[in-house]
Amino acid sequence: MRPVRFVALGDSLTEGVGDPVGNGWRGWAALLAGTLGERAVDFTNLAVSGAQTRDVLERQLPAGLDLRPDIASVVIGVNDTLRRTFDIHAVAARLDKVYAAFSAQGTVLLTACLPDPGSMLGLPGALAHPLARRQRAVNTVVHALSERYGAVHLHAAEGAWLTDRAMWSADRLHPGERGHRQLALRFHGLLAQAGLATGAPPSPEPEFPPPTRSAGLWWLATAGTAWVIRRCNDLLPQLLRLAADEMRHRARGTSARLDLRAAHAVSAALAGLAVSEQRMRPDAA
Template identity: 80%
Template sequence: MRPPRFVALGDSLTEGVGDPVGDGWRGWAALLADGLAAPGGSCGSVAPGGSGGPVAFTNLAVSGGQTRDVLERQLPKALALRPDLASVVVGVNDTLRCTFDIHAVATRLDRIYAALTAQGTTLITACLPDPGTMLGLPGALSRPLARRQRAVNTVVHALSERYGAVHLHAAEGGWTTDRAMWSADRLHPSERGHRQLAARIHALLAERGLATGAAPSAEPEFPVPTKKASLWWLATAGTGWVVRRCTDLLPQLLRLAADEMRHRARGTSARLDLRTAAAVSAALAALSVPDQRPDVA
């Protein structure tokens, strides 16, 4: 009998950015994996098809990943592993692109969730805080991003309920404003933040009898990076991250901000929220119900 398998799909959050271990990243999914093992057992990161003990864990998440990347690149690998448990946490990068389309995001997430659950996989999902607020951007810049992230979260909420996912509400709460929970770039959790995510998801899984190991510790294993080290990271890898996204997003974000200011000046800001809500409703309504959807290979 093969060991249970846990596969993580998504972007830099699930890849573990903000929780460095050695020359790479660890992150909430790897921390959670250890807590899925039976008492006395352990879980190791393994190559596809491998076994690391009571629970076999594979992390397919890649920094910068969007819903399209998860659907086209990560999902086929995940399906080949036939996981018992799979996390799909993605969507923030979609909101940071000029190509953002909530209809496309909803369709892709629906296909991803459908394909995994069709194999009998239990899903883990999460809604997340909006990047504009986390970065502390001015209102005219942050509000459009917040509106997009709320749209993604609404879709994730609806589809998580449809597919019976184990869903974590992580878009709000004290953790979003606690600086100790976030790394230097203010977009990725610190080790402490990753540990909180892992512990909260572990608790949800334990309620369903899906996590039998010890819950991840809330206390960091490694010292908090010094201010000098954090600034160095921002000046090297962090700067590259910002430049790549600004080249794509900034022109449209400035247009969105201009539109935001025009509506505020006219007292018609509510129209923007109504427009987004209508788009989300239309996107969800366009999805076929599960028993009418064709099989996904």
């Protein structure tokens, strides 16, 4: 009997940043892989820090399809919201192609909605609200497409774990070991309900002691600072314009228009996918 093939696609969250083991990262997907059942699991992690939906579609998907996995996780989208080129129509189209490709192979698809980075970082409202609006848009698309393709979907954008500092690493954006274990535990529960995971669930308790405060500060001063600089060079000018727009609408009492505009963009993106799918059907003519 061949091993269960599990392939993970995504960004730094799935790569395992925040859960160091040895000289590398482990993360929720690797923790989950060890609990799927009695059969051996052939686990491949294709996730790369900084990846966007374009990277998943163009680079990770072909490698993932070649492995013909039984299970594939696709958890992505936060990095798209942190770019000046953010376009919910493009994000939706890319995710639709990725989900459809795995579904066509009969692969069980794992997806998740994620918290917005602005609130996790504790940014001021005028800066946080535009990022939150973008993340809500991505989450809405992921929800809709997960339902369309019958994915096992984890609602990770809400819950007490978001405000529990013990779940998060020093950068406040990536889970620590306890947070990664929580994600693995929740995915395992969903898979078990579907009869797709028969092994014992992963332990919620960390295997290793959390990094010391000095270690966390050192990470922030080195790798963490570099991460912020890279994002700021790309996003900050636009984010300042978005914040100024946010404050103007707030002063006029018209902030709801921004939410409505974002909701219309999501609806149009999903409607566009539905039209494209209908045109591709043999009986569409």
